[in-house]
Amino acid sequence: LKKKFQCLFEGIAKAGNPTILNQIYTELYITEGTAEVNDEHEVRQIETTSRRRKPDGPETTIRQEDIFKASPGRDEPIRTVLTKGVAGIGKTVLTQKFTLDWAESKTNQDIKFIFPFTFRELNVLKEKNFSLLELVHHFFTKTKEVGICSFEDFQVVLIFDGLDECRLPLDFHKTKILTDPTKSTSVDVLLTNLIRGNLLPSAHLWITTRPAAANQIPPGYIDMVTEVRGFTDPQKEEYFRKRFRDEEQASRIISHIKTSQSLHIMCHIPVFCWIAATVLEDVGKKRKEETRTALPTTLTEMYIHFLVVQAKVKKVKYDGGMETDPPWSPESKQMVESLGKLAFEQLQGDNLIFYESDLTDCGIDISAASVYSGVFTQIFKEERGLYKDKVFCFIHLSVQEFLAALHVHLTFINSGVNLLEKQQETTQNLQEEESADTCFYKGAVNKALQSSNGQLDLFLRFLLGLSLQTNQSLLHGLLEQTGCSSQTNLETVQHIKERLSGNLSAEKSINLFHCLNELNEHSILEEIQQSLRSGSLAADKLSPAQWSALVFILLSSEKDLFVFDLKKYSASEKAFLRLLPVIKCSSIALGGCNLSDRICETLSSLLSSRSSCLRELDLSNNNLKDSGVKVLSGGLEGPHSKLEKLRLSSCSVTEEGCNALTSALNSNHYHLRELDLSYNNPGEAGVKMLKQLRLDTLRLSGCNLSDRICDTLSSVLSSHSSSLRELDLNNNDLKDSGVKTLCGGLESPYCKLEIFRLSGCLITEEGCTVLISVLNSNHSTLRELDLSYNDPGEAGVKLLKQKLKINIKNKNMKKNMKLDDGSITAAGLCLFSPSDSCQLTFDTNTVNTKLKLSDNNRKVARVEEDQSYPDHPDRFDFHPQLLCRDGLTGRCYWEVEWRGNVYISVSYRRIRRKENAKHCLFGWNDQSWSLYCTDDGPHSVRHNNRQTSISSSSSSVSNRVAVYVDCPSGTLSFYRVSSETLIHLHTFSTTFTELLYPGFRVLFGASVSLCGI
Known part of the structure; x- marks a missing residue:
């Protein structure tokens, strides 16, 4: 085995020019997979996988030497592994490397024998x-020579390799049971009983296959499914740097x-x-x-160059020609035409291997086929089985498809003759004035789109x-005559654009953009x-083709799509559905996107699909209601x-929605670690x-909770x-009594809480004193405590500061304690922290x-007469609005007084200003809040x-409003200032992606004044 596998022939064997496997081998990306069958085109699968892969993603990766080792948390032993991967992805080389490392005593020395077979x-x-026993002896004659007649006592x-190439009738339902390894039967019965575990139940089995053939073995007989994803981006570079020792050449490539x-x-x-x-x-x-020779940039150019290189090799090595001679001879032209015909005929049946x-x-003489494999060794190869039966194949599916396309073109x-038209039952109704060339290429586009x-x-x-x-x-x-004018190309392009404007699936649209790239x-x-x-994308005006283009660009971007923020493009349900292919490939931020419960069915389906890679979902500030959360929960409870991470802040969720969420999440092995219901x-x-729920983070800010809920939360902490690890109870009326109850849980030795947020919870000196006693306990794990917007009193502030100094000295608590030491009022509520005022x-x-x-x-x-201000690109031309000069960072607090009808707002700087349209108004777009x-x-x-009404129970007639923004945490709160007390009006919870600027819209007869604090 060591001698057999130590050399690797890239492509296929080049006589006298082998590559040492250990020198060229580049680690492959192997993950745990599923037993589902994927019959999509394998290049489409690769493209989908490349969009989903993240270098720091949560997938479990596996090293080839650990293929039979159980993953953490798995108790059952692994007997049979099924490894999936598209053609050419490296499955065979993977098994060869596994075998070679064992044969060279590098890994898995507990294994006594490895017997590699190919289908x-x-x-x-x-x-x-x-x-x-006979089968092993025939393939591995040394075992017979040394007299090994039993394998039950050894680790085997x-x-x-290559289940997709199996032409044996594997029947797992009707095949007779066989347990005796010395009893003769057909090879298919041997394999079936081996896989069932009837024969050699103590042996390990490793089966490789292309994805479409994975269902030939019932999943009950497979202990683990793995998937070879090929090279990651760093591994691609590693391959080329190993292939080209010249560093400069490798870098250029x-x-x-x-x-x-x-x-x-x-x-x-x-x-x-x-x-x-x-x-x-x-x-x-x-x-x-020749400095004018361009590097290939499309797939077609790459494969044409590859074909020409092989023709040139034949010319020089076999025909005695010179490097500068034309590459094509009558014999090589005939070879390519014959191989193209074979490629096309076999492509119809999805066949990658061919027998005599x-x-x-297909009308190819057997002796001629051997000549082809001997000459075009990099394209077509011949292998011999045990009894010298010949097996032929192309080195990769893509080479077969290129030659098939070349055959149809020639x-x-x-x-x-249009070979594609022969395959159709009816002829497309094409306009008479179109040329034959145009009809040919349009028909090809239409036929490809019909494929499911x-x-x-x-x-x-x-x-x-x-x-x-x-x-x-x-x-x-090679081409005796050329065809297809530039006019035909233009008409083909136009036809593709027309098809892009139709109702195509995302995958078909993406392939049409690849086709445009080839053109x-x-x-x-x-x-x-x-x-x-330029930032001028008007999503509401995009055509279907432009939407498809946007999807293609986003999926093709080198930028990490780990978190996709829909608001950057259009905050609407239409945009959500149009950009769904992008959403499927990333964690998604859909906060404040004007979505309703109607969208939850799509999200539920996405979450429950086998191929789902969603780890993080932000739906904050959408009107989902309990009905939407119930539908969403259906996807969450799926296996x-x-x-x-799930964020549902400001989604109108009540007790009914919480019940549905809890039920779903309890049945799903506790994947969810973070939940925001603020x-x-x-x-x-x-x-x-x-x-x-077994959560790491729970956010319940502003949920109208009282001290009565603290018993429940205390029991959670002490369980x-x-x-x-993190609990956010900001802006709830917990008061001192609630804090005292919570401290009972904090004191528990089982409590693991590290971050505790109690901003705006009506806590006074009494509550702070209890908290200090908890901080003094030896087992306290608390690292961050937020007590801002409370009234700890001077004594409470002093005690907290002393405790903070002690903990810093002991290196137990970071400098993350937030408390207010100013503007304490007689009403017992801190209006603001002076450090936050701006x-x-x-x-x-x-x-x-x-x-x-x-x-x-x-x-x-607001006045009736126009004021004489100079022209400026930042000026609001139509609407009575203005912004403040400086952007907001961190935590910011300010107050304003108003008269009349006004909008008190914050906005991104890029809000539109030059149009007489509603989307230029504060609050009427996804760039401002009002x-x-x-x-x-x-x-x-x-x-x-999206408008939300405010009901205030206060009888105060104060015309003073306070605004508080916490940019890092994504909260914007409005308060009414009355009798030096803050009355909470509303809080937006979102993710701010740009600097915020205070702004105002002042209607006729109204005014706004900035207040000193």
């Missing part, structure tokens, strides 16, 4: 009978690969890395001699790429990219949901239900199974001409054109 070899034994690994998204994605496949290396090395030599009968059926150009699993996706890219004159010129000598057509993408760069109304009963200044460059400034620019009033006040008092709040 290609076993297929030719279909009509033969063997016992298990049997490897079966890596840099070029990265400039083409199609090439970079395909390099997840190790075989494609080898193809790219072969081509770029050859083109690099040409560029030194397959070649005969046939149409040379004879006018994308089986013609890559074939179509190659076929369209071959229509370009520039690519046809690369094949000069060197980038106008739609460039248009959207320019809008993204495939892996959600770890600014909802879960009620005491709802919070009591939540105590069943021996408690895992809670002095605002109006930005005169933004003031609308219907607004007049006074009082040293600290008061603004409080509407009248002479009768605060009336409502608005964000993203």
